[in-house]
Amino acid sequence: MYERKFGEVILDLKGISLSFGAMRVLNNISFNVRKGEIRSIIGPNGAGKSSMLNVINGVYHPQEGEITFRGEVRKEMKVHEAAGFGIARTFQNIALFKGMSTLDNIMTGRNLKMKSNMFWQALYWGKAQKEEIEHRKKVEEIIDFLEIQAIRKTPVGRLPYGMQKRVELGRALAAEPEILLLDEPMAGMNVEEKEDMSRFVLDINDEFGTTIVLIEHDMGVVMDISDRVVVLDYGRQLADGTPDVVRNNQDVIDAYLGVPH
Amino acid sequence: MFYREAGEFKASYKADQAILPIRQDRWFIWAILAVAFLVIPAVSSDYWLGTIMLPFLILALAAIGLNVLTGYAGQLSLGTGGFMATGAFAAYKLATMFPGMHILLVLLFSGTITAGVGILFGIPSLRIKGFYLAVATLASQFFLIWMFNKFGWFTNYSSSGVISAPPMTAIGDVLVTGAHATVTAKYLFALSIVTLLALITKNLVRSNIGREWMAVRDMDIAAEIIGIKMLPTKLKAFAYSSFLCGIAGALWAFVHTGSVEPLAFDVNRSFQILFMIIIGGLGSIMGAFLGSAFIVLLPIFLSNAPHWFGLDIPVDLISHIEAMVFGALIIFFLIVEPHGLARLWQITKEKLRLWPFPY
Numbered sequence: 014m015y016e017r018k019f020g021e022v023i024l025d026l027k028g029i030s031l032s033f034g035a036m037r038v039l040n041n042i043s044f045n046v047r048k049g050e051i052r053s054i055i056g057p058n059g060a061g062k063s064s065m066l067n068v069i070n071g072v073y074h075p076q077e078g079e080i081t082f083r084g085e086v087r088k089e090m091k092v093h094e095a096a097g098f099g100i101a102r103t104f105q106n107i108a109l110f111k112g113m114s115t116l117d118n119i120m121t122g123r124n125l126k127m128k129s130n131m132f133w134q135a136l137y138w139g140k141a142q143k144e145e146i147e148h149r150k151k152v153e154e155i156i157d158f159l160e161i162q163a164i165r166k167t168p169v170g171r172l173p174y175g176m177q178k179r180v181e182l183g184r185a186l187a188a189e190p191e192i193l194l195l196d197e198p199m200a201g202m203n204v205e206e207k208e209d210m211s212r213f214v215l216d217i218n219d220e221f222g223t224t225i226v227l228i229e230h231d232m233g234v235v236m237d238i239s240d241r242v243v244v245l246d247y248g249r250q251l252a253d254g255t256p257d258v259v260r261n262n263q264d265v266i267d268a269y270l271g272v273p274h
Numbered sequence: 275m276f277y278r279e280a281g282e283f284k285a286s287y288k289a290d291q292a293i294l295p296i297r298q299d300r301w302f303i304w305a306i307l308a309v310a311f312l313v314i315p316a317v318s319s320d321y322w323l324g325t326i327m328l329p330f331l332i333l334a335l336a337a338i339g340l341n342v343l344t345g346y347a348g349q350l351s352l353g354t355g356g357f358m359a360t361g362a363f364a365a366y367k368l369a370t371m372f373p374g375m376h377i378l379l380v381l382l383f384s385g386t387i388t389a390g391v392g393i394l395f396g397i398p399s400l401r402i403k404g405f406y407l408a409v410a411t412l413a414s415q416f417f418l419i420w421m422f423n424k425f426g427w428f429t430n431y432s433s434s435g436v437i438s439a440p441p442m443t444a445i446g447d448v449l450v451t452g453a454h455a456t457v458t459a460k461y462l463f464a465l466s467i468v469t470l471l472a473l474i475t476k477n478l479v480r481s482n483i484g485r486e487w488m489a490v491r492d493m494d495i496a497a498e499i500i501g502i503k504m505l506p507t508k509l510k511a512f513a514y515s516s517f518l519c520g521i522a523g524a525l526w527a528f529v530h531t532g533s534v535e536p537l538a539f540d541v542n543r544s545f546q547i548l549f550m551i552i553i554g555g556l557g558s559i560m561g562a563f564l565g566s567a568f569i570v571l572l573p574i575f576l577s578n579a580p581h582w583f584g585l586d587i588p589v590d591l592i593s594h595i596e597a598m599v600f601g602a603l604i605i606f607f608l609i610v611e612p613h614g615l616a617r618l619w620q621i622t623k624e625k626l627r628l629w630p631f632p633y
Binding site for chain 2: 146
């Protein structure tokens with residue numbers, strides 16, 4: 014494998030703690046994400062991985078800690094801020110707009126880039142029409158990239174699970190994000206589908222230079238495609254480093270395989 | 275066999291994004307418009323135009339308005355009647371305060387005033403959803419009707435609480451309101467406005483704002499994460515929906531009945547419009563027209579049907595049978611196709627594409 018080069022740190026999380034009432038979900042978690050890398054978060058069920066993503070894109074607001082994004086220090090992200098900064102995500106349980114077609118779902122992903130006002134949209138003429146066509150071009154590129162041309166006009170509610178996952182990835186890509194948060198993109202897939210999805214993740218990272226933060230349970234995939242891995246367990250941070258370092262860490266082995274008492 | 279898009283190739287996104295990308299659909303719509311504008315006024319009696327086509331069109335407009343809010347943006351509302359009343363009384367106040375104002379401006383401004391009222395009652399939608407929002411909008415329904423009854427200012431202190439539309443002209447000296455307007459002129463005026471507003475609504479729902487509305491309807495958390503702001507998006511839906519309902523109310527009072535009291539827009543009206551979009555199809559412009567046709571035309575058909583077949587049934591029995599058959603048919607259609615008549619039409623088209631082959 015060739016040597017991968019990364020840019021500066023674009024997202025830095027320091028001492029993040031999150032509780033819901035007495036329930037401590039995240040306990041003093043610190044890690045950073047460098048530009049252009051594939052960063053994985055792993056851990057057993059209930060470790061706080063999804064909560065971590067929710068903190069990054071502003072759905073949850075941590076009680077302690079600070080988030081540095083593009084050199085700006087803040088206590089918490091706001092949802093619309095995160096979207097504006099180019100942080101896109103997919104969900105563990107697919108969160109597509111079920112009544113809309115694949116095309117419309119991905120077009121909606123570009124809503125922040127559409128500037129024409131309601132008046133022009135009512136006429137569907139001039140600026141608004143030009144904009145629709147321009148963005149359609151961009152969306153068609155994503156559709157080609159993800160190889161979903163055939164389901165362009167199908168309502169997503171009718172699509173099989175694997176395809177829905179792919180459309181959701183397309184919707185996140187439509188925002189041309191700087192950081193892409195993927196919450197278990199390969200859960201419930203067979204080997205071929207997992208290979209397809211891994212290929213897409215690597216291609217996105219390679220072609221668009223998108224930084225990727227990935228949650229995944231399939232260790233084979235994680236160890237194969239990640240540059241660095243952070244391991245969580247019960248809201249605590251067990252390890253952080255390259256796949257090799259993490260794989261040989263005794264705490265991680267204990268957490269996954271159990272410790273004899 | 276006849277309805278097949280095979281061989282129709284789109285060379286540009288512009289052609290693919292047209293309202294009706296399939297040629298046969300375009301012909302069909304032009305044919306319907308030709309019938310509506312030319313044939314119906316020529317062959318129909320005044321009774322048909324005045325008591326069937328006019329309410330059908332105006333209630334279809336109100337149904338489009340509610341469909342924007344409930345069908346597209348997913349905000350359940352029972353305040354349609356109240357918003358129609360707001361439009362009617364706003365139009366009356368405008369027309370009597372500024373007697374020279376053109377009727378199109380009166381409609382536009384009364385729609386805008388209703389949009390403002392809609393925004394006001396839409397603010398709670400940020401916090402409450404579903405049935406709870408329906409109850410909140412029900413409050414607006416009762417409040418608005420109470421207000422128009424309570425304060426004489428709205429009716430220019432008329433002792434009966436009834437407002438009467440002053441005679442107004444549309445183009446040249448063609449009267450479209452008041453006692454001397456011909457039914458044909460009224461019909462064509464209402465038809466033009468409803469067609470125009472239906473087209474504008476179609477444009478909105480296939481643009482960015484329409485996609486944002488549907489995103490909020492289908493999965494509000496995901497919508498927020500991709501950058502859609504909840505409050506402005508929902509309020510825009512309330513504003514535009516009330517705008518349409520307001521114009522529908524103004525048309526009802528001015529063009530259809532000529533004089534109206536607040537009770538014409540009571541909660542039953544709200545339910546009537548809601549049934550229209552449920553039966554016609556949520557999230558479909560065509561569904562609003564189909565639903566309105568179903569609700570307006572079916573009772574008339576049912577009450578006349580025995581007469582056509584030469585059956586001699588007493589009038590009171592007919593009206594009872596009518597209510598029973600009407601209810602049974604609503605249940606029947608909802609069981610056959612819970613997504614409404616518009617979906618039934620969609621399925622028919624999909625079948626027609628393959629006909630005469632089963633798949």
